[in-house]
Amino acid sequence: MENILNHIGIExxxxxxxxxFCIGVFGVLYRRNAIIVFMSIEIMLNAVNLLFVAFSTYHQDAEGQVFxxxxxxxxxxxxxVxxxxxxxxxRNIGSIDIANLKNLKG
Amino acid sequence: MSTVLLIFYILSAVTLATAFLTIYTKNPIHSAIYLVICMVSIMGHYLLFNAQFLALVQLIVYAGAIMVLFLFTLMLMNLNKEDEVHKPRMTRYAAIIVFIVLSAVLVYVFTDTKPIMGEYDYTGEDFQSIKTLGKVLLNEYMVPFEFASILLLAAMLGVVLVSKKEKDAN
Structure with missing residues (x-):
């Protein structure tokens, strides 16, 4: 069985x-809805996971997948959480717009 | 162009487009649904790598559990009306500029690293079947595995504590 990276290439x-990952960063900077910001963080985490699996296949090592x-x-x-x-x-403020979270501002 | 490469390009296009639409759509419910499609297409990438275990976990944990949690929270907050105020124009332009510059710099950096990576050689050794992965996970990574369960327990307790309604608030 030959491997996928021979066809596609790690690059x-x-x-x-x-x-x-950059789309995730863009989402964190662009949106004000805190839930969308969370989704952008998920996108970034998934990008990193995908690269981990790619290099795990590249080195033929299971530890990347464990990580x-x-x-x-x-x-x-x-x-x-x-x-x-x-x-x-x-519940306390009535919105999740991140511009409204100013309670720590002096 | 081989079939595998074609599948890779289609999957990548779906991944990037839905990730972008997640951010671009105004309605948060639509964002969540686009994110589900994004997660499922990343599962397709894992299947291309023949990483069966991670493909299953991606489908169950991300596309299943986490996205249901997101949708549940959205419905709890009743935010599906499209009345979100946008950030000031300057901030949005700055975000777009940061996106373009960061992408350009990172792509340039990784283009330069390409000659350093050698050719890929495949020995035929089994390293990612569920059987092998389970052995690695429960032999070498036994202690982190147990700590993960403690982390999940602590997260569960924390969630219940944080989201519990306080009776004597006023």
Whole structure:
């Protein structure tokens, strides 16, 4: 069985991940809705995971995939806690516009 | 052009387009649905790598659990009306400029690294079947695996504590 990287090439995956990561950064900077900001963070995490799997295949080593597994576990925990915080903020302020979160401003 | 390369290009186009639409759409519910398609197309990339375990986990955890959580929160907050105020014009232009410059710089950097990477050689060794991955996970990475369960337990307790309604708030 021959491998996928002979056909596609690792550099295509690098460019795909880089552009996906940049789209995530763009989302964090562009939107004001805190939930969309969270989704952008998920996009960035997925870009990094994709590159991890690509290099795991490139080096034929399972450890990259194990790392992706742990990163998915941490991402799940992060999303759960983050959305709970957003629900609490929504209950107190009535919106999740990040421009309204100015309570720490002196 | 081989079939695999064609599949890769189609999957990549879907991934990038839906990721962009996630950010661009005004309605948050549509954003969540586009993000589901993005996650599923990334699962397609994992299947191209023959990484079966991660493809399944991606589908179950990301496209399933996390996106259901997002949709649930959106419906809880009733935010599906499209009345979000946009950021000031200057901030949006700055975001677009940052996106273009960051993409250009990173693509340029990784274009230059291409000659350093050698040719890919395939030995036929099994390194990513579920069986092998399970052995690696439960032998070398036993302790981090257990810590992940503690992390998830702590996250669960924290979520319940944070989102619980306080009775004596006023």
């Amino acid at each position: 295509n995956y690098i460019f795909l991940s880089v552009i996906l 992706v597994f742990f990163s998915m576990a941490v991402a799940a925990a992060e999303v759960a 983050g959305l709970a915080i957003l629900v609490a903020i929504f």
